[in-house]
Amino acid sequence: MIRVILYLVLYVIGISVTIAQVKSEGILLNNNDVELPGTLTYTQTNLPLIIWVHGSGNIDRNGNQTPMIKANYIKQFRDSINKHNIAFYSYDKRTATKKNIPILKNGVHINDYVTDVKKAIYHFKNDKRFSKIILVGHSQGSLVAMLASEKVDKLISIAGPGMSADKTIIKQIQEKAPFLDSITIAHFKELATTGKIENVNPMLISIFRKENQSFLSSWIEYSPEKEIQKVKVPILIVNGDRDLQVKETDARDLHKANPNAEIKIIKNMNHVLKEVNSNIENQTSYLKPDYPLSSELIKTIVKFIKK
Numbered sequence: 001m002i003r004v005i006l007y008l009v010l011y012v013i014g015i016s017v018t019i020a021q022v023k024s025e026g027i028l029l030n031n032n033d034v035e036l037p038g039t040l041t042y043t044q045t046n047l048p049l050i051i052w053v054h055g056s057g058n059i060d061r062n063g064n065q066t067p068m069i070k071a072n073y074i075k076q077f078r079d080s081i082n083k084h085n086i087a088f089y090s091y092d093k094r095t096a097t098k099k100n101i102p103i104l105k106n107g108v109h110i111n112d113y114v115t116d117v118k119k120a121i122y123h124f125k126n127d128k129r130f131s132k133i134i135l136v137g138h139s140q141g142s143l144v145a146m147l148a149s150e151k152v153d154k155l156i157s158i159a160g161p162g163m164s165a166d167k168t169i170i171k172q173i174q175e176k177a178p179f180l181d182s183i184t185i186a187h188f189k190e191l192a193t194t195g196k197i198e199n200v201n202p203m204l205i206s207i208f209r210k211e212n213q214s215f216l217s218s219w220i221e222y223s224p225e226k227e228i229q230k231v232k233v234p235i236l237i238v239n240g241d242r243d244l245q246v247k248e249t250d251a252r253d254l255h256k257a258n259p260n261a262e263i264k265i266i267k268n269m270n271h272v273l274k275e276v277n278s279n280i281e282n283q284t285s286y287l288k289p290d291y292p293l294s295s296e297l298i299k300t301i302v303k304f305i306k307k
Contacts, residue, residue: 022082029091031112031119033103037061038091038120041082042129048305049130050081051120052090053148054113055139055159061090063272071272072289080293084302087130089120107211109218110144117148125151134305139246139271140219142254146227156236156301157228159246159271162253166192166220169207180204191217225257235261236304238297240269242276262304269294 021043029036038061042049052074057065063074078088094100094116095108117135124130132153137145142160149155161168166188173184183201187208190197195217200208208216228235235258239251248265255263268275274291276282285291 027089027091027123029116029119029123031094031116034094034100034112034116035097036091036094036116036119037097038089039078040087040089041078042087043082043085045129046131047085047087047129048132048134048153049087049089049124049127050134050136050305051117051124051152052077052088053117053135053137053141053145054090054093055141058093058096060092060096065096069286070289071274071286071291073272073274073293076289076293077273077298080295080298081301084298084306086302086305089124091116091120107214109215110222111147111218113141113144114147117144118151121148121151136301138273143222143224143227146224146231147222149231149233152233154234154236154305155231156238156304157251157254158238158273158297159240159243160237160250160254161224161246162250162257163225164220164223165216177203188220192220224254228254228258228261231258234304236301237261237263238266238300239264240266240271240273240294240297242268242270242282244282245271264300266294266296266300269297273297 023042025040027038027040029038059065061074062072064070064072074090078090081088094112095104121133124133134154134156135145135149135152136156136158137160138158139160142157145155170184174181180203184204187197187204191213196213197208237251237254239246239248241248251263251265255261268277270276270282270285272286273293274285275294276285276291
C-alpha cells in the first residue's frame with residue numbers, strides 16, 4: 001500500500017514538474033508602426049526554435065479567426081511540439097490585430113508578411129537560449145517562409161501551394177465553378193497588366209474586391225515552384241491527404257521543383273492539421289478546437305528538426 005501511495009505521489013510530482021517546465025513569454029515585435037504581439041514557449045535552453053508563418057486570413061497566434069474559425073490548431077501544435085523539447089513562437093498576424101487596422105487602410109502586400117517574419121528571425125537570431133531557427137510556413141505562409149528563409153537553419157512547408165496564387169485560384173474555380181473560368185483568367189490578366197480590376201464580376205467579388213487587389217497583385221508575382229529552388233537550407237514538405245484546400249499534388253510539385261527536399265504525405269490530415277475520418281469531421285474541425293492534431297505530423301516534424 002505504501003508503495004502504491006509513493007508511486008502516486010511521484011507520478012503527480014512528475015506531472016507537475018513537466019507542466020512547470022514549459023515557460024511562456026509574451027513578446028511584442030514591431031515592424032515600423034505595425035504591432036505583432038506573440039507568445040514564446042520553451043522548456044529549457046539550447047533548444048531548436050520554430051517560428052510559425054501564417055497562412056491566409058486574419059489568423060491569431062493560436063490558429064483562430066474571429067468569429068467563425070476556432071480550430072486552435074497552432075496552439076495544439078505548440079503544446080505538442082514543446083513536449084519534444086522544441087521551442088515555439090507565433091504571433092498574431094498583422095491583419096488580426098485591431099490596433100493595426102488604421103495603418104493597414106492602404107492595403108497589405110505579400111512582402112509585408114515577409115518582413116514581419118524577418119523581424120521575428122532577427123529578434124531570436126542572437127538569443128543564446130536557442131540553438132537554431134526553423135521556419136514552419138502553413139498554406140500561404142509556405143511561400144512567405146521561402147521568401148524569408150535566408151538566415152534560418154531549416155524550412156518546413158505544410159500545405160503549401162505548388163503554383164502561383166493566380167494559377168491556384170483558377171484551378172479551384174475550374175473544379176468548383178467552371179462557368180467562371182474564363183472571367184477569372186481575364187481578371188487575373190487585367191490585374192497583372194494594370195495592377196487593378198475595373199469591373200469585377202459580382203460572383204467573384206469575394207476574391208477580387210477592391211481592397212484585395214493590391215495584395216493579389218503582389219502575391220501573383222511569386223511562384224512557389226521557383227522560390228523553393230532558391231532556398232539554401234534543408235526543406236521538409238508536408239501535406240495531408242484529406243486537405244480540401246491544398247492537394248497532395250501541390251506537395252509533389254514543390255518536391256519536383258526541389259528534389260533535395262524531404263516530402264511526407266500524412267494520412268487523414270486536413271488543412272488545419274487535424275486528424276479526420278470523414279467530410280463532416282473535416283468541415284467541423286475548422287469550427288471546433290476539440291479535434292486532435294495529427295500525431296503523425298508532430299512525429300515527422302520532430303524527426304526532421306532533430307536529425
